[in-house]
Ligand SMILES: Nc1nc2c(ncn2[C@@H]2O[C@H](COP(=O)(O)OP(=O)(O)OP(=O)(O)O)[C@@H](O)[C@H]2O)c(=O)[nH]1
């Protein structure tokens with residue numbers, strides 16, 4: 001069983017239909033028309049679908065003895081090239097403070113994902129979690145329960161504190177106590193976009209005070225896989241207010257189409273770091289592009 005074996009139950013239907021298309025006819029125009037439709041239906045998105053199609057058209061034009069199978073192999077190669085910018089390994093300098101800010105709209109799985117990645121990173125780093133979601137009253141207690149469960153120290157804010165104050169306190173504590181990886185939970189729902197932007201800017205100021213040149217600051221957006229195409233708009237919005245460096249795609253256990261993963265990586269050139277596969281602490285996997293291509297496309 002491959003790492004992305006969960007894809008086999010669901011997505012294979014989407015991809016098998018695409019694969020079968022290349023066996024069903026040798027009329028290249030017909031293949032390209034149906035392929036376009038299937039990529040769109042699979043949430044790959046208009047831009048990436050257009051790019052793939054135009055690339056395949058050029059390939060057909062230049063290939064002396066083109067066959068449906070050659071076009072199919074080319075398609076896989078193109079997808080492989082797209083997703084392989086997602087490098088699975090996260091490597092942070094152990095002698096510095098490093099920060100991962102977890103962003104995303106409400107309910108996408110930020111807090112749960114923090115517990116999951118804290119549990120992974122604690123094997124290699126001294127992990128401290130900062131509860132900078134002070135907007136929602138229950139956020140702190142949920143995070144506390146999860147951090148206790150994975151055995152990771154938490155610095156929690158109260159609802160009278162601003163996220164930047166909590167960030168400052170957390171980093172101060174981290175510096176004094178030799179933590180080297182700080183993961184921040186943030187609020188998904190602020191009154192409006194401007195408010196969110198201001199809070200994130202203020203948080204960054206706190207972070208800047210502590211992070212040295214060697215330290216890494218990541219901003220990972222959590223997107224809910226069940227939202228399909230809609231994740232594109234969310235990413236666009238967040239990318240305007242924060243320089244995103246990665247994605248966590250959650251709830252992949254409840255989805256049947258993974259095309260948006262291809263589209264998102266291609267459009268934003270930002271790697272998918274982790275994939276959430278359930279509600280349990282261990283229901284997470286590193287996004288390995290090679291395995292994604294192997295298991296999704298059966299290469
Ligand atoms: N099936 C499934 N459920 C998940 C996954 N990740 C998170 N969830 C569930 O999604 C719900 C919301 O998760 P949270 O972690 O509280 O989401 P959040 O983004 O922190 O939410 P807010 O703080 O309210 O903005 C919870 O019921 C989680 O158990 C996943 O990978 N698969």
Ligand SMILES: [Mg+2]
Pocket residue numbers: 110111112133139185
């Ligand atoms: Mg939360």
